[in-house]
Amino acid sequence: MDNNLTKIYNRSLKGPLIFFVVIMLLPFIFQSNNYILSTFIMIGFYSLVTTGLTLLIGYAGQISLGHAAFYGIGAYTSAYFTATLQMPSWIGILVGAIIASLVSLIIGIPVFKLKGHYLALATLGFGVIIFTFFKEWKTITGGLNGFFGIPPLSLFGISFSTDFQFYFLIWIFVFLGIFFARNIVQSRVGRALMSIHGSEIASEAIGININKYKLQIFVLSAVYASIAGSLYAHYVTFINPQLFEMMTSIYFLIMVVIGGIGNIWGGLIGAAIYVFLGELLKDIVPKIIPNASGEFEIVFFGVLLVVILIYMPNGISKAIFHFIKRITSNFKNKPVSAFSKKSTGSDIHD
Amino acid sequence: MTEETLLKVENLSKSFGGVNAVENVSFEVKKGEIVAVIGPNGAGKTTLFNLVTGVIPATSGKITFKGVSIIGKRPYQIASLGMTRTFQNLQVFNNMTVIENVMTGSHIRLKTGILSSGLRLPNVYKEEKEVMQKALQCLEQVGIADLAFERAETLPYGNQRLLEIARAVAAEPSFILLDEPMAGLNPQESRNLVNVLKNMRKQGMTFLFVEHDMETVMSIADKIVVLDYGKKIAEGTPEEISSNPKVIAAYLGEEEAI
Numbered sequence: 001m002d003n004n005l006t007k008i009y010n011r012s013l014k015g016p017l018i019f020f021v022v023i024m025l026l027p028f029i030f031q032s033n034n035y036i037l038s039t040f041i042m043i044g045f046y047s048l049v050t051t052g053l054t055l056l057i058g059y060a061g062q063i064s065l066g067h068a069a070f071y072g073i074g075a076y077t078s079a080y081f082t083a084t085l086q087m088p089s090w091i092g093i094l095v096g097a098i099i100a101s102l103v104s105l106i107i108g109i110p111v112f113k114l115k116g117h118y119l120a121l122a123t124l125g126f127g128v129i130i131f132t133f134f135k136e137w138k139t140i141t142g143g144l145n146g147f148f149g150i151p152p153l154s155l156f157g158i159s160f161s162t163d164f165q166f167y168f169l170i171w172i173f174v175f176l177g178i179f180f181a182r183n184i185v186q187s188r189v190g191r192a193l194m195s196i197h198g199s200e201i202a203s204e205a206i207g208i209n210i211n212k213y214k215l216q217i218f219v220l221s222a223v224y225a226s227i228a229g230s231l232y233a234h235y236v237t238f239i240n241p242q243l244f245e246m247m248t249s250i251y252f253l254i255m256v257v258i259g260g261i262g263n264i265w266g267g268l269i270g271a272a273i274y275v276f277l278g279e280l281l282k283d284i285v286p287k288i289i290p291n292a293s294g295e296f297e298i299v300f301f302g303v304l305l306v307v308i309l310i311y312m313p314n315g316i317s318k319a320i321f322h323f324i325k326r327i328t329s330n331f332k333n334k335p336v337s338a339f340s341k342k343s344t345g346s347d348i349h350d
Numbered sequence: 351m352t353e354e355t356l357l358k359v360e361n362l363s364k365s366f367g368g369v370n371a372v373e374n375v376s377f378e379v380k381k382g383e384i385v386a387v388i389g390p391n392g393a394g395k396t397t398l399f400n401l402v403t404g405v406i407p408a409t410s411g412k413i414t415f416k417g418v419s420i421i422g423k424r425p426y427q428i429a430s431l432g433m434t435r436t437f438q439n440l441q442v443f444n445n446m447t448v449i450e451n452v453m454t455g456s457h458i459r460l461k462t463g464i465l466s467s468g469l470r471l472p473n474v475y476k477e478e479k480e481v482m483q484k485a486l487q488c489l490e491q492v493g494i495a496d497l498a499f500e501r502a503e504t505l506p507y508g509n510q511r512l513l514e515i516a517r518a519v520a521a522e523p524s525f526i527l528l529d530e531p532m533a534g535l536n537p538q539e540s541r542n543l544v545n546v547l548k549n550m551r552k553q554g555m556t557f558l559f560v561e562h563d564m565e566t567v568m569s570i571a572d573k574i575v576v577l578d579y580g581k582k583i584a585e586g587t588p589e590e591i592s593s594n595p596k597v598i599a600a601y602l603g604e605e606e607a608i
C-alpha cells in the first residue's frame with residue numbers, strides 16, 4: 001500500500017507560489033490604472049474574510065450571517081486607535097483582532113448550542129446588535145456621520161498610501177491567510193472540522209470535542225474578518241456603520257457559496273467573481289434599465305446563488321480545479337490510467 | 351482471560367415520555383470478553399448503547415467504565431477513556447475519503463492543534479505520515495484497504511459498516527460497541543468480520559455488540575444479554591440462552607416461527 005500523503009493532501013507549494021508571483025506581477029502591468037488596482041484590492045479584503053468563513057462554513061459546516069460585525073470591529077478599532085489615540089497601525093490591527101476574538105468567543109459559546117436555521121438567525125441577530133453599537137456609540141464611532149480621517153496604514157516604517165503600495169500589502173495578507181488555512185485543513189484539525197460537518201454524533205463518538213472546534217474556528221474566522229476590516233479602514237480612510245450591515249454579511253456568505261465550500265481557494269474565487277460581476281453590472285445594467293436602483297445587485301446575486309446551489313452545489317472552484325487538473329495532466333501527457341481510480345485525482349484537498 | 355471488569359451497568363433506565371426504552375438493566379462486561387445484546391426490534395438495544403456512550407442522558411442508574419463513573423460525561427470524554435462505537439444507521443463522514451475517515455478516528459491519539467498545523471510546523475508532517483500508515487493498517491484489518499482513496503459515500507453499504515469499524519479501531523480503544531455490525535453484509539462478509547473481531551479480541555480488545563443474526567451471536571459471544579421491552583429478561587452463555595424458555599418465548603421462538 002502506498003502511504004504517500006500526497007494521495008490525500010496536495011501540500012505542494014508550487015501552485016500557490018505560481019499564483020502568488022502572477023498576482024505580485026500584475027500591478028506592474030496596471031501600474032497607472034487605479035481602477036484595476038482598487039478592484040483587486042477590494043477582492044483582497046473580501047478574500048481574507050471569506051477564507052476564514054470557508055473554514056467555518058465549508059469545512060466545519062457552521063453558518064454565520066454575522067461576519068460583517070467582525071469586519072466592522074476590526075475597522076473601527078483600527079480607526080479609533082490610529083486616528084483618535086494616535087497609536088501605530090499594528091496596535092490597531094492587533095487590538096481589533098483581540099476584541100474580535102473575545103467577542104466571537106463570548107457570542108460563540110451560547111450560539112453554537114444551536115444548529116442550522118437557528119444558528120443562522122442567531123448570528124444574524126448578533127450582526128444587527130453590533131451594527132447598532134457602531135451606529136449609537138457616537139463618541140467612538142462617530143455614529144451615522146461616519147468616522148473620518150483614518151490615517152494611511154504604516155507598518156515596519158513603510159507607509160502604504162497609494163493603491164500601488166497597498167495592493168502588495170493586502171495580497172501578502174491574503175496569501176498568508178490562505179496558506180495558514182490550507183495547512184489547517186490538511187491536518188488533524190481539518191479532519192475534525194470536516195467530521196463535524198459529516199456527522200456530529202460520529203465525530204463525538206471518536207473523541208472529538210465538537211463544541212471546542214466550532215468555537216476555535218469561529219474565533220479564527222472572526223480574526224480573519226477583523227484583520228481584513230482593519231486594513232480596509234486604513235485603505236478607505238472613511239468608514240460608516242452601513243458598510244458593516246447585515247447585507248455585507250450576506251454578501252460574504254454568497255461569495256463563499258459561489259466560490260465553493262470545501263475548497264480553501266473557494267473564498268478567493270468567490271470574492272473575485274463577486275467583485276468582477278458587481279463591476280460589470282454597474283456598467284451594463286444602467287444601459288439596459290436606465291433608472292435601475294442599487295437593488296438590482298442583490299436580486300442578481302440572489303438568483304446567481306440559487307442557480308449555483310442547484311447546478312454546482314460544490315461551487316465554481318471545484319469546476320475550475322477540475323479544469324486546471326485536466327489541462328495540466330494533458331500538458332504533461334499523462335495517460336488517464338495514471339490515476340488508479342477515477343476519484344483519486346479529484347478529491348485531493350488543494 | 352482476566353476477570354477485570356471493564357464496564358458495569360447498574361439499574362440503568364431511560365424513558366422517552368411514556369415509553370420505558372430501557373428499564374432497570376444491569377450487567378457487566380469483563381476485559382477481553384465479547385458480549386452480545388440481543389432482543390426483538392424496539393427492545394432498547396440501541397438506546398442502551400446511546401446511554402453507555404453518553405449520546406443521551408440516563409433517567410436513572412449507574413454506568414462505570416474502568417472504575418470511573420461516566421454518567422453525565424460528554425460522548426467525546428467517554429471516547430477519550432477508551433470507548434468507541436459504530437452506528438446502526440450508518441454515520442460515515444460522507445464528505446471525506448475512506449482513509450480520511452479512519453485518520454479522523456485517530457484524533458485522540460494525535461496532538462496537532464490549530465496553531466501548529468496552520469504554521470506548518472515540521473512535526474505535523476511526521477504525525478500525518480504516521481496516522482496515514484496507521485489508518486491503512488486499520489483498513490487492512492477489516493479488509494477494505496484497496497478502497498482507501500475512494501470517497502466514503504461511494505462505498506456499498508456493507509463496506510461502510512467495515513469502514514465504521516476501522517474508524518472506531520483507529521482510536522486504539524480498549525472497548526468497542528458495535529450496533530448491528532453484520533447488517534447489510536453478505537454471508538461471506540459476515541464470516542470475515544467474525545474472524546476480524548476474533549483476531550482483535552486476541553489482541554486484547556473487548557466488544558459489546560448488538561446483532562440479530564443468531565448464528566453470528568452464537569459463534570462469537572462469550573455472554574449474551576437479552577432485552578425485551580427495555581427489560582433484561584436473561585443473561586448467560588450462548589448455551590444457557592438458547593435453552594432459556596423466557597428467551598425462546600420472547601425472541602428465539604419468534605425467530606423460529608418464521
Ligand SMILES: Nc1ncnc2c1ncn2[C@@H]1O[C@H](COP(=O)(O)OP(=O)(O)OP(=O)(O)O)[C@@H](O)[C@H]1O
Pocket residue numbers: 366369370371389390391392393394395396397398438
Ligand atoms: N429518541 C427517542 N425518542 C423517543 N423514543 C425513542 C427514542 N429512541 C428510541 N425510542 C424508543 O425506544 C424504544 C427502543 O428503541 P431502540 O432503538 O433502542 O430499539 P432497538 O432494540 O435498538 O431496536 P432495533 O432492533 O429495531 O434496532 C422504541 O420503542 C423506540 O421507539
Ligand SMILES: [Mg+2]
Pocket residue numbers: 395396397438
Ligand atoms: Mg437498534
